Amino acid sequence: MDKAEIRKRLNDIQSLPTLPPIVSKLNEMVADEEITAVKLGKVIEKDQVLTSKLLKMVNSSFFGFPQRISTVSNAIVLLGFNVIKTLIVTSSIFEVMQASDVGLFEHSLGCATACGIIAKLRQIKNPEEVSTAGLIHDLGKIVIRSELPDEYEAIVEEAEEKGLYMRQVEKERIGFGHGEIGGILARQWNLPERLVFPIEYHHKPEQAPDFKEIAAIVHFSDILIRALGFGSGGDPWVPALDHAAWERIKLTKSQMKEVIAELDEKLMELQDFTLEIKLDG
Amino acid sequence: MQRIPIKLAKADMVLAKDAVTPEGQILCGAGTKLSEELIVRLRHQGVLVLSVQGHPVRMPGEKSLAERLKELDNRFSKVSSDPVLRALKHLIGEYWVVEEKGAEFLEKLKKEAK
Numbered sequence: 001m002d003k004a005e006i007r008k009r010l011n012d013i014q015s016l017p018t019l020p021p022i023v024s025k026l027n028e029m030v031a032d033e034e035i036t037a038v039k040l041g042k043v044i045e046k047d048q049v050l051t052s053k054l055l056k057m058v059n060s061s062f063f064g065f066p067q068r069i070s071t072v073s074n075a076i077v078l079l080g081f082n083v084i085k086t087l088i089v090t091s092s093i094f095e096v097m098q099a100s101d102v103g104l105f106e107h108s109l110g111c112a113t114a115c116g117i118i119a120k121l122r123q124i125k126n127p128e129e130v131s132t133a134g135l136i137h138d139l140g141k142i143v144i145r146s147e148l149p150d151e152y153e154a155i156v157e158e159a160e161e162k163g164l165y166m167r168q169v170e171k172e173r174i175g176f177g178h179g180e181i182g183g184i185l186a187r188q189w190n191l192p193e194r195l196v197f198p199i200e201y202h203h204k205p206e207q208a209p210d211f212k213e214i215a216a217i218v219h220f221s222d223i224l225i226r227a228l229g230f231g232s233g234g235d236p237w238v239p240a241l242d243h244a245a246w247e248r249i250k251l252t253k254s255q256m257k258e259v260i261a262e263l264d265e266k267l268m269e270l271q272d273f274t275l276e277i278k279l280d281g
Numbered sequence: 282m283q284r285i286p287i288k289l290a291k292a293d294m295v296l297a298k299d300a301v302t303p304e305g306q307i308l309c310g311a312g313t314k315l316s317e318e319l320i321v322r323l324r325h326q327g328v329l330v331l332s333v334q335g336h337p338v339r340m341p342g343e344k345s346l347a348e349r350l351k352e353l354d355n356r357f358s359k360v361s362s363d364p365v366l367r368a369l370k371h372l373i374g375e376y377w378v379v380e381e382k383g384a385e386f387l388e389k390l391k392k393e394a395k
Contacts (some may be wrong), residue, residue, distance in 0.1 A: 165359075223366070227373055229352060237359045241366055256369065260376050268284045268332075 003175035009147055010184055041073035048108050048136045052186070055132075059192070068192035070129050101145060106231030106270070108135050113266050114221035117259055122217070122249060130214050133198040136186070137218050140178030140199075141166070141234060143185055148174065159235045166234040167203060179203050205245040216245035224259070230267050282380060283336045287324055290331050292317050298332035336381040346381050350374055 029035050029043060045051055051072060058075040059068055069075045115134030119127035145152040155169045162169075167177040176184075183200025198215040201208035202222055205215035219242060225231065226238050251259060282297040296313045300323055308326055309319070315333075323331070344352070353374055360366045378387045 163359075224369070227353070227356065227366075227369060229349075229356060236356055238356050238366065240360055241363055243365070246365060253368070253372070256372055257376070260372060264376065264380075265282075271284075 006148075006174050006176060007184070010143070010181065010188070037076040038073060041071075041076050044072045045112070045132060045135060046109055048105075048139065049142060051132060052136055052139060055195075070192045070195055071126065071132055101142070103232030104138060104141060104145075104234070107225060107233045108138055108231070109270050110225040110228070110230040110263075110267055111135070111137060111218070111221045113270065114224050114259070114263050115217055117262050117266070118217050118221060118249065118251075119214075121251070121255060121259065122213075124213070124217075129194060130198075130217055133195050133214055134218050134221050136182070136195070137199050137202045137222060138178060138182065138233060139185060140176075140180065140182030143181050144170065144174070144178060156234055164235070165237060165239065177203065203239060203242075205242055206248075212245070213248060216242075216249045219245050220249060224263070228260075228263070228267070282332055282334060283338060284330050284332050285338050285340075287320065287328050287331055289338050290315055290320050290323075290333070291337070292320070294331075294337055295334045296331060297334045300328050300331055302327045303329060335383070346377060349377060353377075 029040060044054060054072060054075060055070065058078075069078060112131040112135035116127050116131040119130035124130060141152075144155070151174055155166060155173055158164070158169045158173070159166050167179065170177050170181075179200050179202055183196055186196045186199050194211045194214060197208040197211045198205075198218040201215045202218045205212055205219040208215040222233070223239055223241060226233055292315055294315045296309065296311050296315065298311050299307045300309050300313070301307050306326075308323060308328065311332075313319070315331075353370060357366060357370045375387055378390065
């Protein structure tokens with residue numbers, strides 16, 4: 001399959017599968033009249049595909065917002081609860097009940113958590129946005145998996161056999177790394193650049209045309225979450241660190257210790273959450 | 282610290298964090314030593330999980346500290362020449378050792394290594 005054909009396949013993507021258990025949980029929450037915007041926003045942001053879809057929808061021209069909306073809670077506040085409710089329910093109707101990748105789901109949740117912790121430590125104005133970027137940073141992998149399932153399987157196998165990173169094999173076999181694919185798609189969906197660039201450049205954050213700091217945080221959070229062995233990003237290895245990006249967001253040894261402790265604690269809570277949705281499903 | 286389902290809680294375990302109901306209500310504070318009666322009362326209040334000190338319960342399928350440290354090493358095998366990542370690996374390993382065995386144990390290990 002050549003690059004042009006891959007690009008065409010990406011253009012034709014209508015919808016992506018999302019993790020079925022979270023959808024049923026959301027439906028349940030949405031049915032509850034008492035549910036708050038903040039609570040719902042938090043649960044939605046734990047699901048990367050649904051988050052992308054929701055952001056895609058709220059950024060679509062038919063809402064006519066002058067500025068881009070880049071977080072779910074923002075979307076809920078700006079658009080009102082009923083609209084979001086409707087978007088979620090309709091999106092779940094379109095969900096094809098495909099086999100889910102819990103490992104990648106956990107990896108994404110973990111990365112988002114790490115992003116939030118580091119963004120707050122660095123006093124970034126809207127840390128939820130950085131978390132959101134972390135949540136969908138591996139969008140490209142989900143796309144490859146759902147649109148090119150045979151290729152995805154071959155990529156995972158080859159990466160494991162030859163001891164290579166997924167993105168090396170992706171480049172070789174389909175001409176794009178998952179970062180680029182995620183970027184292409186995120187752009188097609190009109191996601192704001194502060195989310196597009198960190199997705200696209202999470203393995204080479206210094207090459208991002210803008211929002212290098214967010215890209216650097218996502219880059220390092222990806223490393224950190226793999227280092228801790230939480231979830232699975234396809235191959236088992238800690239990615240190489242971009243040292244220029246590290247200089248940008250450098251943590252001292254004691255800050256690093258704090259981040260590890262806080263993250264570890266939050267990951268335990270996340271595990272309760274993923275266990276809960278597994279049991280619900 | 283370990284998070285355990287309340288049905289695995291035993292008397293004499295010490296809470297590492299407040300015991301809270303799923304609704305977020307705090308029932309008793311970190312540092313409290315559990316008794317059989319207290320565990321029953323917490324269960325009746327709807328508490329599902331507790332954070333306790335140390336690592337008293339071996340969950341099914343759970344890896345030992347030694348296994349986890351070995352896997353940590355493997356995950357870093359492609360970046361072992363990077364000084365920043367090497368430092369990160371050490372910090373994570375030390376954190377796990379302290380979480381499970383306590384700070385004194387880590388000091389002892391460090392002395393032995395010297």
